[in-house]
Amino acid sequence: MTTPFALLDSSKFLADLRFVSQSYATGHEGMEGHTLSWYLNYMWQTANSIYILAALEILRSLYGRSKEIVLLSIFPLVYFVFISSFVVRNDRTFLPLTPFLFLLAASFLVHLLSKASRLPSRAWRQVSVLVSACLLITGLSLPLSKTITATIRLTTVNSRETARIWINNNLPPGARIAIESYAPFIDPSRFFVQGLGRMIDHDPEWYSEQGFDYLIFSQGMYGRFYQEPQRYGSQVSEYDKLFGRFQSVRLFKEGGYEVRVYRVK
Numbered sequence: 001m002t003t004p005f006a007l008l009d010s011s012k013f014l015a016d017l018r019f020v021s022q023s024y025a026t027g028h029e030g031m032e033g034h035t036l037s038w039y040l041n042y043m044w045q046t047a048n049s050i051y052i053l054a055a056l057e058i059l060r061s062l063y064g065r066s067k068e069i070v071l072l073s074i075f076p077l078v079y080f081v082f083i084s085s086f087v088v089r090n091d092r093t094f095l096p097l098t099p100f101l102f103l104l105a106a107s108f109l110v111h112l113l114s115k116a117s118r119l120p121s122r123a124w125r126q127v128s129v130l131v132s133a134c135l136l137i138t139g140l141s142l143p144l145s146k147t148i149t150a151t152i153r154l155t156t157v158n159s160r161e162t163a164r165i166w167i168n169n170n171l172p173p174g175a176r177i178a179i180e181s182y183a184p185f186i187d188p189s190r191f192f193v194q195g196l197g198r199m200i201d202h203d204p205e206w207y208s209e210q211g212f213d214y215l216i217f218s219q220g221m222y223g224r225f226y227q228e229p230q231r232y233g234s235q236v237s238e239y240d241k242l243f244g245r246f247q248s249v250r251l252f253k254e255g256g257y258e259v260r261v262y263r264v265k
Contacts, residue, residue, distance in 0.1 A: 027088060072104060073104065076100040159184075159219075160182075179216040181220065200238035214261060
């Protein structure tokens, strides 16, 4: 019902499904390895209290044989095991779990309040309500802080914009420029631009032979390899060759995002 094109253009849908399945099964540079521990660490860093409460609710439902909560728990449990079996892992793959886990956490808090309301001592009832309120505030504080941080980052000008302006104003019109994925926008009406997935898809000699004047490197691509040099040693070595071969013109670091401009000739 939510994906009508799967029926209206089934051949394209199945082809794309095969492509994504192969990607998740075989690997994606910068998003692979230690899948289970990566997801657990991601959960801890983004909404740890909420996910702990959700886990407690799942255990409570199994112990108390609550059919409604067990039913609600089936998808997150099965889906978590499913995505943890792949080589590739990332936050957007985890995203479908969050509404279910938030509901489970809320259910656990409601259960605590229900138990608290039946305590014989008024003082203990007040303490229980206070504890539940603290759990609620603690659970929401981390996601709220992450949301604020992400919003600030998205609304802050980073190097892709400052580099775009500098390149447009300082590089000679008609220059032949190669850019890799996640690089700044380069005006194709002002420059000859060729996009590449990774700059290391070609060796240094190729850029000289093709007559390129400048290379634009983006942290969104090369940065993933330097974050895990043990896993991507060969890719780091290839980037080091390019950085060492050509002349650095400008390094942009605004907004915590790097863009490197190198001159070929």
